[in-house]
Every structure is written in C-alpha cells, then in structure tokens.
Amino acid sequence: MFRPNNRHLQMPIISSISQLPEAYRERLDTSWAGTFYREFFMRIDEAPFAVLFSDKASRPNTAINRLVSLEYLKAGHGWSDEEMFDALRFNLQVRYSVGLWDLGVDDFELRTVYNFRRRLTQHMQETGQNLLDQAFEHVTDAQIAAFGLRTDKQRMDSTFVASNIREMSRLQLLVEVLQRVHRMLHPAEQDRYAAALAPYLQGSAGQYVYHVKTGTTAPHLQAIGELMQQLVAELPPAYAQEAAYQLLVRVFGEHFVAQAARVSVKPGQEISAASLQSPDDPEATCRTKAGETYKGYVANVTETCHPENPLQLIVKVQTASNITDDGDLFAEAVPALVARTDLQEVHTDGGYNGQAADAAAAAHAVLHIQSAIRGAQPSGARVALAEFAIAPVDRGTPDTLTCPQGQTAPVNASRKHLKAAFDINRCRDCPLFGARCPVDPGQHRQHAILRFSQHQIDVARRRQRCAAERASEHHLRPAIEATVRSVKHPFPGGKLPVRGRIRMSMLLIGSCAMTNVRRIHRYLLRERCSNDANHIENTGAQTKHALLLRFRRIFQAVTDRLRPALCVYLQPAARGLPACSPL
Numbered sequence: 001m002f003r004p005n006n007r008h009l010q011m012p013i014i015s016s017i018s019q020l021p022e023a024y025r026e027r028l029d030t031s032w033a034g035t036f037y038r039e040f041f042m043r044i045d046e047a048p049f050a051v052l053f054s055d056k057a058s059r060p061n062t063a064i065n066r067l068v069s070l071e072y073l074k075a076g077h078g079w080s081d082e083e084m085f086d087a088l089r090f091n092l093q094v095r096y097s098v099g100l101w102d103l104g105v106d107d108f109e110l111r112t113v114y115n116f117r118r119r120l121t122q123h124m125q126e127t128g129q130n131l132l133d134q135a136f137e138h139v140t141d142a143q144i145a146a147f148g149l150r151t152d153k154q155r156m157d158s159t160f161v162a163s164n165i166r167e168m169s170r171l172q173l174l175v176e177v178l179q180r181v182h183r184m185l186h187p188a189e190q191d192r193y194a195a196a197l198a199p200y201l202q203g204s205a206g207q208y209v210y211h212v213k214t215g216t217t218a219p220h221l222q223a224i225g226e227l228m229q230q231l232v233a234e235l236p237p238a239y240a241q242e243a244a245y246q247l248l249v250r251v252f253g254e255h256f257v258a259q260a261a262r263v264s265v266k267p268g269q270e271i272s273a274a275s276l277q278s279p280d281d282p283e284a285t286c287r288t289k290a291g292e293t294y295k296g297y298v299a300n301v302t303e304t305c306h307p308e309n310p311l312q313l314i315v316k317v318q319t320a321s322n323i324t325d326d327g328d329l330f331a332e333a334v335p336a337l338v339a340r341t342d343l344q345e346v347h348t349d350g351g352y353n354g355q356a357a358d359a360a361a362a363a364h365a366v367l368h369i370q371s372a373i374r375g376a377q378p379s380g381a382r383v384a385l386a387e388f389a390i391a392p393v394d395r396g397t398p399d400t401l402t403c404p405q406g407q408t409a410p411v412n413a414s415r416k417h418l419k420a421a422f423d424i425n426r427c428r429d430c431p432l433f434g435a436r437c438p439v440d441p442g443q444h445r446q447h448a449i450l451r452f453s454q455h456q457i458d459v460a461r462r463r464q465r466c467a468a469e470r471a472s473e474h475h476l477r478p479a480i481e482a483t484v485r486s487v488k489h490p491f492p493g494g495k496l497p498v499r500g501r502i503r504m505s506m507l508l509i510g511s512c513a514m515t516n517v518r519r520i521h522r523y524l525l526r527e528r529c530s531n532d533a534n535h536i537e538n539t540g541a542q543t544k545h546a547l548l549l550r551f552r553r554i555f556q557a558v559t560d561r562l563r564p565a566l567c568v569y570l571q572p573a574a575r576g577l578p579a580c581s582p583l
Contacts, residue, residue, distance in 0.1 A: 002050040005063030008041075008099025015101040016092065030528070033093035035521040039146075040513065041069050041098055043139045048131055052119040062108045067116045068135055069098045075507040076514020078490030080497070085110045121502050130502075133317075136509050140315055140516060141340060147520070149313060150306040151341035156333070156348045157480040158326050159488060160287070161319075161504060162495040163296040165278035168205075170255070170268070171217050174224045175205040176279055177244075177251050181231060184244040189235070196227055218265065225256040225263040251276050273323045281499040285321040297501060298322040299508050300329040302337065303483055305347060305476045311523040314483065314512045315341060319505040327354030330368075334360040347469075347477040350374045358458050362395055369465045371477050378463075382436050385456055386463035393464070398457055401450065403437075405430050409450075418454065421447035486518075487511045 011017065017025065028034065046064040053061050073094065074084040087094040095103065124130050144151060168176065178200045182190060200208060212220060232252055239245040254275040257264045277284045277295045286295050300318040316337060318329055330352045337343045343366055350372030361368040378384040389402035401420040402408040407427070409420040424441060427433050427448045433441075439448040469475065487508065488494050496507050 001056065001058045001060055002046075002053040002064075003060040004046045005065055005099075007063075008101075011101050016103040017096065017101045028093065028096055030525075031093060032518065032521050033097040035524060036069070036073075036097040036517050037099060039143060039520050040072070040139055040517050041065055043142045044068055044135055045138050048134055052116075052123060052131075062112050062116070063099075066098045066100075067113065068132065070113065071117075071132065071506060072136075072510035072513040073097070075510025076490060076517075078492075081110060081113065085113070117503075117506070120506070124502055130505060130509075132506050132509050136513050137316070137340065139513070140313060143313060143516065143520065144304070144315070144341075147311065147523075149304055149309045149311070151304050151315065152344040153304070153306040153476065154302055154315065154337065154341070154343055154346055155305040155477050155480045156300065156302045156330065156346055156352070157477075157484050158298050158300045158329060158351070159484045160289075160294040160322055160494065161297050161299050161488065161491070161508065162294065162493070163278070163281045163284040163499050163504065164495065164497050165281050165284060165295065165499060167295070168278060169209060170271075171212065171220055171224075172205045172209045173276065173278070174221070174228075174251060174255065175200050175208050177247050178224065178227070179205060180244040180279060181248050184239065184242050185235075193231070196230070200224075221255075221265045222263070225252070225265055228252040228256065229258055229263050247276065247279055247282065250282075274321070278499075283321060283501045284499070285323045287322045294322055296322055296495075297504050298324055298329070299484075299487070299504075300326070300333065301480065301484055301487060301512065302333060302346075303480060305479065307474065307476070311519050312479075312483075313516045313519065314487075317487075317505075317508050317512045319501055319508055321501070325354060325356075326351040327357035331356035331360035334364055334366055338364045338366065345369060347371070347480075349477065353462060355455075358455075362458075365395070367394060367465075368462070369469050369477075370462060371466065371469055371475070373459075373462060373466055382438055383432055384463070385438070385452060385460040386467075388460070390457065390461060390464070393461065395461070397454065403430075403432075405432065414451075417451050418457070419452070420450045422450065424448045483515070486515045 017028070020028065044065040049064045049068075070084060070088065073079070073087075074081070077084075077087075079087065088098070088100075089106070090103075092103070095101075120131055143149075178197060182193070182197050182201060185193070202208070228248060229252065232249055235245060252258075254271060255266055257266055273286045273288075275286070276282060277286055281296075284296050286293060288294075297319055298321070300320070301314060302316040303314045304312045316333055318333060320329065326348075330346070330348065334343070334346070343364075345367045346361070347369050348371070350370055351374055352368070353370060353374055357368065360366070378386070383404060387404050390398045391400045391402070392398065397413070397418065398411045400408050400410055403422065407422055407430075409422045411418055411420050413419075422439055424445060424447055427437070427439065427441065430437065433439075433448075437448075439450045441448045469477075488511075490511055491497070491507075496504055498504060498507060
C-alpha cells in the first residue's frame with residue numbers, strides 16, 4: 001500500500017543530529033548533504049510511484065523519496081549496492097541528505113532496493129514509462145523555477161557508454177549461445193542432442209576458443225551453423241518463449257544464410273552493427289567511430305546554456321543503442337523539451353543534422369545552431385547557395401534571395417521546386433557570371449533563373465548559422481563537453497556496472513541529477529561567500545565610521561578642557577606673545 005513520506009519534515013527533539021555541537025550542525029547543513037536534502041530530496045513527487053504498489057490495505061511501502069534518492073546517490077558517486085547501503089547506515093551526511101536524523105533508525109534492508117528496481121523495470125516494460133526519468137525532470141523543473149534560470153537557449157551532446165559485458169569473438173559468442181540452449185533443454189532433449197552438443201560443453205566458451213588456432217575458425221563456424229539450423233527447426237514450440245531459444249534464432253539469422261538444406265557463413269563485413277554482442281545484454285550494439293569500436297549504448301545530454309544564467313542545469317538525458325543517429329535523438333528530445341521549457345534555440349555539433357532533426361526543429365519553431373556540418377563541404381569552384389542572403393533568415397520558404405554582388409530577386413514556387421529570377425542584364429556585368437555563378441541564363445530570356453529545393457534552402461541556412469557561430473567570440477556549445485565528462489566521471493572508462501538499456505538509463509539519470517546538485521551546491525557556496533564578504537566589508541566600514549566619530553568626540557572633550565589653561569598661559573604681554581586665538 002502506498003503512503004507518502006512526510007516524517008522527515010519534523011526533526012526529533014533528541015537525535016544524532018541534535019546532539020552535535022552547533023558548529024558541526026551548521027557545517028553539516030551547509031555541506032552537499034544539506035543541498036541535496038533541500039534542493040532534491042524535498043522536491044521529489046512520490047505520487048507517480050503509487051502505481052507500483054497495491055491498492056489494498058496492507059503494509060505501507062518504504063519511503064519512495066528515500067529509495068529514489070539512494071538510486072541517484074549511488075549513480076552520482078559510482079557506488080556498488082553494498083557501498084551505497086553502508087553509506088546509508090554509517091555516513092551521517094548520506095543519512096542527513098535523505099531525511100534520516102538518527103543513526104539508530106533503519107527503515108529497510110538492501111533487498112528492498114532490489115525489489116524497488118524490479119518493480120520500476122517491470123512497469124517500464126509494460127507501459128514504457130520511466131518513473132525515475134519523470135522524477136528527475138520534475139525536480140529539475142522545480143530547480144529551474146527556484147533559481148530563475150532561462151531555458152530558451154540549450155545545448156546538446158552525445159557520448160558512448162559501455163555495457164558491463166565481456167569482449168567476445170564471433171566464435172565465442174556462438175558457443176556461448178549453444179551452451180545456454182543446452183541448459184534450457186529438458187533432460188530428454190539434452191540426451192537427444194548430447195552427441196551434437198558435446199564438443200561445445202567441455203569447459204566455458206572462452207576455453208573452447210582458446211584451443212582453436214588462428215585462421216582455422218571457418219570449419220568451426222560452419223559446423224555450428226549446421227547445428228543451429230537443426231536446433232531451430234527441430235526444437236518443439238514449447239521453447240518459443242524461452243530467452244535462450246530466442247537468442248538462438250536471432251544469432252542464426254545474423255551470422256548464417258540458410259539456402260534450402262545448405263547453410264553458409266556470412267562474411268564478417270556483412271554482419272549488422274545491431275547484431276547480438278553478448279547473451280547477457282541483447283540490446284547492446286556495436287559501433288566504430290574514429291577507428292575505435294564501442295559496444296553498448298549512447299547517452300544524449302541536454303542542458304541550459306543562456307549566458308545570463310548564474311548556473312546551468314541538465315534538463316534531459318536519453319539512452320539508446322549506440323547505432324542511433326544523433327539527429328534521431330534530437331528529433332525525439334525537442335518535442336518534450338518544448339513542452340517543458342521555453343526552448344527556442346539549440347546548439348549542437350555537426351552530428352545532429354538530418355531530415356528528422358530538421359523536421360523536428362521546423363515543427364516546433366526551434367532554431368538549430370551547429371558548430372559544424374556533417375557531410376561534404378562546398379568545393380568553392382561555384383558560388384554556394386549559402387553565400388546568398390536568404391530572407392527570412394530563420395525558417396520557412398524564403399521570400400527573396402540576394403546574390404553576393406547585391407542583386408535581390410523574389411522567390412516563386414514551381415511544380416517541383418523553388419526558383420528566383422535575376423535580371424540577366426545585371427548578371428552579365430557581374431564578375432561571377434559564367435562558370436562560378438549557379439544561375440541558369442537560359443536562351444532568349446530576360447532573367448537568369450536559380451532553381452533550388454526547400455531542403456537546399458534549409459542546408460544553406462544551417463551553413464550560414466554555422467559560419468556565424470564560428471565567427472562569434474562567445475561559443476555556447478563547447479561547455480557541454482565538460483558536462484558529459486562529469487556525467488560519466490563516476491564510471492571508470494565510461495563503462496557502467498550494469499547491463500540493459502533500462503538499468504543503463506537509471507544510472508545515467510542518477511548521475512545527471514547529482515551533477516545538477518553539485519552545481520547548485522557550488523553556486524550556493526559562491527553566493528554565501530559573496531554575502532559574507534559584503535557583510536564583512538559593510539561591517540568594517542561601519543566600524544571605521546564609529547571609531548572616527550568616537551575619536552572626534554574624545555578630541556573635542558580634551559580641547560574643551562585644555563582651552564582655559566592654554567589661554568591663561570598665553571595672555572601675559574610681558575612675554576611678547578600675541579593673544580591666543582580660539583582653538
């Protein structure tokens with residue numbers, strides 16, 4: 001039965017925290033633990049998690065805001081489950097951050113965390129809703145409102161994250177699948193295929209590959225392919241829902257070609273990057289970039305970047321197979337970001353262009369500014385469309401085009417494309433007219449026609465924005481690289497200690513949440529130090545003024561008491577002195 005956790009709102013009169021010296025309590029409250037408690041823990045909305053629990057009257061759930069916070073603390077510090085639970089039991093700062101005021105209170109055991117994750121995973125598989133992601137976005141929106149951050153300018157970048165799987169050769173992968181199929185079979189089927197599977201059951205898959213000489217794998221692959229074809233065809237339908245059987249069918253289709261009764265091995269270069277990389281993580285994919293091979297997933301991070309913001313916060317994180325194009329991630333993120341924030345401008349690198357990205361930006365009136373553009377660049381032999389002034393400059397069908405020499409022509413739509421008609425007489429006097437100019441002078445015409453498509457206009461505008469971004473003194477995109485590093489920092493080598501897209505997503509969301517908390521904590525420390533410095537400066541000025549007034553009053557009192565004696569002493573004319581003047 002679901003019950004919200006409000007007990008942390010009232011600190012007991014006698015607790016481990018209250019017994020600390022006042023200086024220690026203040027130090028604890030101003031540490032990262034206090035910031036996490038106020039800026040994250042207290043902002044968690046527990047209501048969406050009620051679907052994970054029974055509606056019937058039963059034992060209440062463990063505090064949801066505490067379980068969610070522990071997931072994020074674990075990811076942000078790179079802890080194992082045991083390290084996280086030890087920190088909860090013995091680390092006063094961790095307990096303070098999740099609203100536990102006494103060391104003698106234990107709400108739950110580690111098994112509770114496992115059950116909570118299992119329910120989250122099951123709910124996401126059934127409904128597609130990632131409740132941890134929703135909680136992160138809800139908290140982030142509240143943080144943005146609390147600190148008055150502007151969200152009209154944002155930046156985005158992607159990075160590879162590796163799954164916790166072994167590096168397996170092709171042969172080792174196939175043998176591992178066969179071994180799992182054998183463990184799946186009932187005893188009767190194990191006896192039936194004992195002779196056929198015997199060569200692959202002597203030790204682990206790695207031990208089998210160890211005894212295969214380099215360059216002699218082809219006969220082994222052929223034999224495995226023929227055996228897999230037999231198993232796929234002969235195993236009864238009762239195994240159709242078994243994970244091992246589904247892996248068998250998948251790898252057979254990915255690595256072999258069945259032609260009638262004959263099986264042939266696919267060449268390595270024909271195997272898809274989306275093929276199975278490990279039986280332990282069927283969703284992980286393989287991608288090669290800049291000569292390096294990555295197996296796992298891609299994380300796409302979006303954060304605010306308006307120059308007037310006192311701090312920037314991550315607003316969204318996406319996780320997908322690493323063969324997903326950056327443009328597709330952009331197209332997926334933009335609608336949700338527009339709905340949540342005041343997004344008007346997104347800064348990315350050159351990997352985010354494409355039809356999906358262009359369509360999403362156009363549909364939601366978002367200006368997409370890239371620091372580079374993927375693909376072939378103009379040769380320079382001819383004047384590119386990007387060298388023309390396009391009006392309007394942001395989006396939509398253009399009204400006019402102005403050539404590099406200053407001639408402006410209206411844009412009209414034909415059946416297949418757009419065209420601009422320039423005055424042929426002015427064109428003939430242009431130094432670019434001829435081989436370099438892209439206009440078509442035609443024959444017996446008064447106009448030189450430039451034909452183009454809407455897609456070409458979109459590309460030209462993108463190149464113009466890219467050129468303006470490179471010429472600018474202030475670049476908004478590069479700082480996202482540091483953000484990506486901070487998100488991956490708790491995981492050495494960018495390899496997460498989990499498998500599967502759901503668990504990868506949970507850890508990345510938690511790391512992003514902790515990155516935001518750390519930024520807020522540093523900002524609050526700067527503000528506190530600035531306020532303290534101003535207070536000291538104001539106090540010093542007030543003290544100096546008070547001392548000056550006091551000195552003046554003392555000096556005036558002394559002179560008032562000495563004036564009569566000095567005047568009597570200076571009056572005798574016999575001394576030849578002038579009369580004294582008032583002090």
